[in-house]
Amino acid sequence: MDHFQPQNGELHAEDVALVRIADEVGTPVYVYSRATLERHARVFREALASIPSKRIAFAVKANPNLAVLRVLGRQGYGADVVSGGEMKRALAAGIAARDIVFSGVGKSAREMAEALDAGVGQFNIESEEEGIELARIADGKGMRAVCTLRVNPDIDAGTHEKISTGKADNKFGVPFDLAVGIYARLAALPGLQMRGLAVHIGSQLADLRPLELAFEKVGALLSMLRAAGYPVTHVDLGGGLGVPYKAGEELPSPAEYGEMVARITHGWDVELMFEPGRVIAGNAGVLLTRVIRVKRNGNRPPFVVVDAAMNDLARPALYGAWHDFDAVRPTGERMTAHIVGPICETGDTFARDRECDALVAGDLAVFRTAGAYGATMASSYNSRGFVPEVLVDGDKYAVVADRIPPEEIYAAERVPEWLG
Numbered sequence: 001m002d003h004f005q006p007q008n009g010e011l012h013a014e015d016v017a018l019v020r021i022a023d024e025v026g027t028p029v030y031v032y033s034r035a036t037l038e039r040h041a042r043v044f045r046e047a048l049a050s051i052p053s054k055r056i057a058f059a060v061k062a063n064p065n066l067a068v069l070r071v072l073g074r075q076g077y078g079a080d081v082v083s084g085g086e087m088k089r090a091l092a093a094g095i096a097a098r099d100i101v102f103s104g105v106g107k108s109a110r111e112m113a114e115a116l117d118a119g120v121g122q123f124n125i126e127s128e129e130e131g132i133e134l135a136r137i138a139d140g141k142g143m144r145a146v147c148t149l150r151v152n153p154d155i156d157a158g159t160h161e162k163i164s165t166g167k168a169d170n171k172f173g174v175p176f177d178l179a180v181g182i183y184a185r186l187a188a189l190p191g192l193q194m195r196g197l198a199v200h201i202g203s204q205l206a207d208l209r210p211l212e213l214a215f216e217k218v219g220a221l222l223s224m225l226r227a228a229g230y231p232v233t234h235v236d237l238g239g240g241l242g243v244p245y246k247a248g249e250e251l252p253s254p255a256e257y258g259e260m261v262a263r264i265t266h267g268w269d270v271e272l273m274f275e276p277g278r279v280i281a282g283n284a285g286v287l288l289t290r291v292i293r294v295k296r297n298g299n300r301p302p303f304v305v306v307d308a309a310m311n312d313l314a315r316p317a318l319y320g321a322w323h324d325f326d327a328v329r330p331t332g333e334r335m336t337a338h339i340v341g342p343i344c345e346t347g348d349t350f351a352r353d354r355e356c357d358a359l360v361a362g363d364l365a366v367f368r369t370a371g372a373y374g375a376t377m378a379s380s381y382n383s384r385g386f387v388p389e390v391l392v393d394g395d396k397y398a399v400v401a402d403r404i405p406p407e408e409i410y411a412a413e414r415v416p417e418w419l420g
């Protein structure tokens, strides 16, 4: 359930008319709902109520806006980060360093040093090579980095190939059958305090079964490590729970996920960690856009050209992803159209042959479920600027990220003198 609903026939974000935001801030613009973020944070936490010891770290990659992170931090969420930049954002948003988990296959030496200095709570190590490097850096500082080892369970998550992470040929985690040996060697290093395991098999999972299989394998590994004498106190189960992108679509609920986790992890006697991203932020945001013109196309469906483009919302172009597209002031009339942006490539297509509200030039519309992996994946391709972000709270809103015009982007560029 989200808070982007019609009032008197006109789409609102909570109690703010989207028409008002479009008039005052301009389009395209990302609009987030605080009430929806908080509701999702609560629902996810409550779904894990029967798990005795747990911590939740929001996957910052899904939506790194400082105001969004502040909302979630105040809900008791920590942060799962995958770069020095994300770590700095989480800290800037007021999330305590000890509540930050640092994941990712390519942590640089500098990022690891900065994370140690900042006091991040846990590193999820993705390779033996990384573990050795982290140990050296921590040891050099007279510190011990608190770590889990991320394992690759070789399980097909059944999601889009570009966001699947748990197959043996994906770059993530260490091979399952080598994990005990690697864990043992890393645990012997003075700069590391190995305390457990981590796993994450992919994103937008529409089926709990692959997660269940992965967690069962992690449970088996946990027993092996304990049998070998290693005290395992923490297991990070990652994120991945999918969300409905189409009205009426049924996906496993957080409650079903929580029930499965409780069943599989029963008796593990560890602190469980979770890294949800999309399930918290996805349906808490829309991309508000204005129709530039409707281009007729003979007998074929017309092109609805909107002012948002693939640089603002990359998911349809990258993954063929579906985002529901609704008029802000629907007339009741419907049309079938191709929904496209102004960018000069055919990939700049949000939807083909989409049955949608009838629209004419100047109308406003939203791409729904754009609160996760939306603004954060934007680029400035075609020298378009970066879209602003707005957070709504009841009947008020604030611009929580300014529009960055192209001039500000090319202000960082230089023409060397010797070019004349």
Ligand code: LLP
Binding pocket: 059, 061, 062, 080, 103, 104, 163, 165, 200, 202, 203, 204, 205, 238, 239, 240, 241, 275, 276, 277, 278, 279, 315, 319, 372, 373
């Ligand atoms: N933890 C780790 C280690 C991850 O790699 C990810 C996502 C998450 C947690 C959060 O997963 P979530 O709960 O959001 O599914 N740009 C793609 C999604 C990439 C996800 C990458 N990893 C998209 O737009 O669909």
